[in-house]
Amino acid sequence: MFMSVMTKKRNEQGHLMIGDIDAVRLAEQYQTPMFAYDVNAIRNKARAFKRAFEQTGIDYQVAYASKAFSCIAMVQLVHEEGLSLDVVSGGELYTAIQAGFPMENVHFNGNNKSRQEIREALQAGIGCFVVDNFHELELLEEECERLQTQTNILLRITPGVEGTTHSYISTGGEDSKFGFDLFNGQAEAAVEQSLAVSSIQLQGLHFHIGSQLFETSVLTKAIATLYRHIEHWHTLHGFIPEVINAGGGFGISYTRYDEPLEPEAFVETIVHSIREESGRCHLPLPEVWIEPGRSIVGEAGTTLYTIGSQKEIEHVRHYVSVDGGMTDNIRPALYGARYEAELANRVTQQNEKMYAVAGKACESGDMLIYDLPLPTVKSGDILAVFSTGAYGYAMASNYNRLPRPPVVFVENDEHQLVVESENYADLVRNDRPLTM
Numbered sequence: 001m002f003m004s005v006m007t008k009k010r011n012e013q014g015h016l017m018i019g020d021i022d023a024v025r026l027a028e029q030y031q032t033p034m035f036a037y038d039v040n041a042i043r044n045k046a047r048a049f050k051r052a053f054e055q056t057g058i059d060y061q062v063a064y065a066s067k068a069f070s071c072i073a074m075v076q077l078v079h080e081e082g083l084s085l086d087v088v089s090g091g092e093l094y095t096a097i098q099a100g101f102p103m104e105n106v107h108f109n110g111n112n113k114s115r116q117e118i119r120e121a122l123q124a125g126i127g128c129f130v131v132d133n134f135h136e137l138e139l140l141e142e143e144c145e146r147l148q149t150q151t152n153i154l155l156r157i158t159p160g161v162e163g164t165t166h167s168y169i170s171t172g173g174e175d176s177k178f179g180f181d182l183f184n185g186q187a188e189a190a191v192e193q194s195l196a197v198s199s200i201q202l203q204g205l206h207f208h209i210g211s212q213l214f215e216t217s218v219l220t221k222a223i224a225t226l227y228r229h230i231e232h233w234h235t236l237h238g239f240i241p242e243v244i245n246a247g248g249g250f251g252i253s254y255t256r257y258d259e260p261l262e263p264e265a266f267v268e269t270i271v272h273s274i275r276e277e278s279g280r281c282h283l284p285l286p287e288v289w290i291e292p293g294r295s296i297v298g299e300a301g302t303t304l305y306t307i308g309s310q311k312e313i314e315h316v317r318h319y320v321s322v323d324g325g326m327t328d329n330i331r332p333a334l335y336g337a338r339y340e341a342e343l344a345n346r347v348t349q350q351n352e353k354m355y356a357v358a359g360k361a362c363e364s365g366d367m368l369i370y371d372l373p374l375p376t377v378k379s380g381d382i383l384a385v386f387s388t389g390a391y392g393y394a395m396a397s398n399y400n401r402l403p404r405p406p407v408v409f410v411e412n413d414e415h416q417l418v419v420e421s422e423n424y425a426d427l428v429r430n431d432r433p434l435t436m
């Protein structure tokens with residue numbers, strides 16, 4: 001089973017282990033703050049999704065949603081594990097190209113792809129566009145014409161189904177900036193329009209309900225809703241989907257209170273529903289694609305910080321500050337996301353007190369954890385915050401002109417720097433002195 005936030009490895013010195021490496025040693029070698037990824041945890045998740053599909057016997061693709069965490073080494077790892085890749089920008093596509101990722105296995109999502117991004121992706125020869133709106137359909141047609149090329153597409157459909165998650169990361173409901181709506185005729189018009197363009201091959205449909213989901217029933221509901229419309233479009237336009245992409249969003253464990261489902265549960269539900277619905281409509285079984293991001297990398301990542309200052313306000317709160325914060329993990333400030341953490345240099349010691357972990361940015365809201373039990377904290381202690389592998393580094397910023405931290409991959413007893421820390425020179429690299 002997967003290592004949860006509750007079952008971290010420790011060594012005889014009472015230090016946290018990441019893979020087979022002492023986290024304190026990593027912090028010393030690479031400086032803090034830093035992100036450390038357990039590569040085996042990433043591989044295990046990728047394999048679990050693939051195994052779940054293999055057991056169903058269906059044709060499939062698992063596309064890693066690189067928005068969760070993208071860098072050249074990560075994309076190469078994704079390729080090693082035989083996954084496809086979902087990109088949402090020219091920058092993520094560029095990273096994939098630099099990583100030598102096979103372009104035919106790249107899918108391009110996003111609600112406002114620019115003409116330039118579309119052109120770059122066509123020139124690179126990506127596998128398919130997940131077309132989000134009519135503007136994109138027009139740009140794609142024009143750019144295919146200009147480059148005298150063809151492309152595969154899926155249409156992103158908004159199924160009008162919402163999961164139980166934070167509103168900022170819910171995308172499947174009617175009031176969403178993403179996709180063609182099912183109920184007001186947009187989706188049908190998009191199907192009709194796509195079928196009429198000879199340079200565009202409409203392979204199938206895509207939906208994504210939201211992120212950090214802990215239930216499968218929303219997927220069943222979305223698939224049933226979608227097929228009611230597919231049936232109609234088949235009758236009217238002869239449309240037969242070769243691919244159904246059910247998106248990502250599979251929840252992970254950030255704290256002991258999170259009880260995520262195994263990859264099998266999501267995959268089995270998706271495949272079962274699609275089998276049932278396509279059978280009911282007397283349509284051939286399509287290929288089934290998914291695009292998990294968080295569930296592949298989230299639990300594999302740990303952020304290591306050094307504790308600096310403290311401020312105790314009697315009967316109110318005891319603050320301890322770390323050398324990073326919202327600049328490397330915006331999720332607590334943005335979504336009220338909760339995390340767990342331990343002192344990496346003293347994991348076996350008894351907790352004595354409740355602490356509030358603050359970041360170093362000039363924002364009162366720059367808090368990582370409000371209620372963390374720890375042994376008595378000393379400055380210089382190394383704090384390990386767990387499950388930061390998704391949307392941590394990916395959403396990092398230079399607020400307060402803080403350099404982004406380094407990223408290190410650990411596999412068994414080996415470790416490797418995969419993203420260097422930014423330095424002060426990086427921060428002013430694009431600045432130009434005043435000349436007016």
Ligand SMILES: Cc1ncc(COP(=O)(O)O)c(C=O)c1O
Pocket residue numbers: 065068086109169171208210211212247248249250291292293294295390
């Ligand atoms: C279209 C799409 N696919 C995949 C994902 C990946 O989501 P997650 O990282 O939660 O698996 C997202 C993000 O929510 C998304 O918007």
Ligand SMILES: N[C@@H](CCCC[NH3+])C(=O)O
Pocket residue numbers: 067169211212331390391
């Ligand atoms: N950034 C979000 C998820 C966004 C998902 C992409 N649509 C998070 O940290 O939870």
